[in-house]
Amino acid sequence: MKTLKQAKIGDTVTVVKLHGEGAVKRRIMDMGITKGVEINIRKVAPLGDPIEVTVRGYELSLRKADADMIEVE
Numbered sequence: 001m002k003t004l005k006q007a008k009i010g011d012t013v014t015v016v017k018l019h020g021e022g023a024v025k026r027r028i029m030d031m032g033i034t035k036g037v038e039i040n041i042r043k044v045a046p047l048g049d050p051i052e053v054t055v056r057g058y059e060l061s062l063r064k065a066d067a068d069m070i071e072v073e
Contacts, residue, residue, distance in 0.1 A: 004039065004051070004062070004070040012040045013072035020069040028066060032056045039072065 007013050015037050018025055032055050033039070042059065043052040050061040 003068050004072050005064050005067040007041050009041050014038050016073050017071040
């Protein structure tokens with residue numbers, strides 16, 4: 001199982017599954033991250049948090065904890 005947190009800069013990955021419960025999972029889905037969507041990793045901050053990605057044509061910053069809940073391939 002590979003998570004979004006483990007993806008490298010420049011990778012384009014596809015979401016396989018969202019982990020997490022209730023409000024946290026709903027917040028990730030509200031940002032446009034759903035099963036089957038492609039995510040491009042643009043930048044990672046010097047200490048690894050946050051991660052900047054492009055999803056559905058817009059840029060988004062995710063915390064490592066949230067990125068770890070997104071299973072990708």
